[in-house]
Amino acid sequence: MATISDVAEKAGVSKGTVSAVLNNRKTGPIKVSHETWEKVLVAAAALSYTPNTAARGLRTGRTYLIGVITGEVKSSFVSEILDGIENILNDKNYNIILVKNKKPGDIPEKCRFLNEKKVDGLIVISNMYEDYTGYFTKISFSKPVVFIANNVNMPDIGSVSVNGFKIGFLAAEYLLRLGHRRIAVAEVFGSDRIDGVLKAFSENGIPSGNLVVLEKYSSFEDGRAALDEIIENHPEVTAVIAHSDIVASGIIYEAREKEISIPGQLSIIGIDNIEMSKMLFPSLTTVHQPKSEQGMLAAELVFNMIEGKASENIRLNPNIVGRNSCAVPRKERMIK
Known part of the structure; x- marks a missing residue:
């Protein structure tokens, strides 16, 4: 098994220099040039050198x-x-x-x-x-x-x-620019996000009463339940900002079960931009974290x-990733 001395000999440097490089110490009494740094790493790789964590811990108290x-x-x-x-x-x-x-x-x-x-x-x-x-x-x-x-x-x-405030602001601003005026937020926490949505409403002259806040929605099944609540209690809503892409996927799944067109009858924005979001049908517009x-x-x-x-x-800072789950609001007042 290779030792730190072997690495030092192969690289043509001192053991102290090898220690500084392998412990990622870029400041301290031993100054290491970029060229020397590379030489030590190449030598360590060539010798398949693995630092002895236990020994290192005894020396450093870590x-x-x-x-x-x-x-x-x-x-x-x-x-x-x-x-x-x-x-x-x-x-x-x-x-x-x-x-x-x-x-x-x-x-x-x-x-x-x-x-x-x-x-x-x-x-x-x-x-x-x-x-x-x-x-x-x-x-x-x-x-x-x-x-x-x-x-x-x-x-x-x-x-x-x-920045949660910017997440809410970007999502709401995106929907408002498409013409949506009745928006729901399916959340579990995050007053910062709600504050961001309300700021976008204010800047666009939309009354805060036009925002529907649905609380305690954090899972796929919660997304399905959120759509049920919108249909039953808030059918005037034309767009939803979901707590996460997972919640948004639950809304999309339930909409398909109920033959509700996304985005024809309801636009949806997720939050996170996980890999799955671009594989949904329709692909999910989301706020990238x-x-x-x-x-x-x-x-x-x-x-x-x-x-x-x-x-x-x-x-x-977050940013919007536009895909296919959002469109201009439907002409009908209620979800059919």
Whole structure:
């Protein structure tokens, strides 16, 4: 098995230089040129050198483990975020301990488990843990904590999220430009998104009373139920902004079951731009959230905080992806 000395000899550099490169230290007493950096990486690859994490941990007092808590692992949205996290942490020779948390009430138990594993930092993928802000603040006293998909406002806790206000504004603006005036929002949380929709209404001279807010819609089945509620209680609605592409797909499925034309009788916008959204029929107009980028930025942030840098609250901008699920509003007043 190759050692760090073997890599140093092959690259023609010192062991300290090899250590600096393989531990991704771009600042410090040892300055490494780009050319030397490349030489070390090529030598390590040629020798199939693998850093000894345990030995490295003894030297640095770290475990080179990052805990990741998420409420869902099967969704395309979360899997793309996880890919982004892994891409960065793999480059830095860190490993992930992934914990699935089905119920917010289980958070203390999951955090105790990760604490027993002595993780160097914690990444939380969720916007559902507001009741545990004090708990995460306490954790942040001993290790970096970074939230994804939640613009937290807690001292010393980092976050990476997409601007919810702009998500709502862009979706509403898109529909209003098509001529829609009676719009429903099928949401589960996110007053920022609703505020964005209302801002678009205001800028276009549309009364806020024209907005129908349907609450607690977060799944495929919820999407089906949302369409039923619109037909029964709000048949004047001509367009829907769904909480996610998954909810939107439920609406499209139920519309097909009821022989309601999308977008002829009802326009639909999703949120997320997961891979499935372009495969639906009709293909789904959606608000793109940069998912992999959120994961990458969160991993960089937690690593920087481990290195002693300050926490940050990073907000990314969404954009509309126009496809075939939206059109001008129907002429009939009610959905038929």
